[in-house]
Amino acid sequence: MDEKFPSRDRTDVRTPMRCPICGRSLDEVVVRDIGGVTADLFWQVHAGRCPVHGWFQTEVIARPPREIFPVNKPFGTVRRVVVDGREIFSFQTLWNTLPKAQQRLRVDPLDARFWQVVPSPGSHQSHT
């Protein structure tokens, strides 16, 4: 790590995020605190690697994440994955499917129940 920029990344951490394709827990988990300066804002980026399906990442801002993205590396760029012949650029979480009224409630943003991936019928499809 570059010492001029004290790392906000923690590597000895756990994440509620699991591989959105096979559901296994992720290795090499990294959590970057973005809201760390202003203690009242919970803002983190979580990344982790599935040994089979590669890196995944999500952003947590006060609430559980709405989507989990496949990425080429932690804090890298989004890559596409193909699941059952469909191209997918993001996986929606259970949180994203909840009614708006429920999403306004205060919840633990790291509550693993909300991080479960649900099938997204609106996924991008491609024939290339």
Ligand SMILES: [Zn+2]
């Ligand atoms: Zn996997």
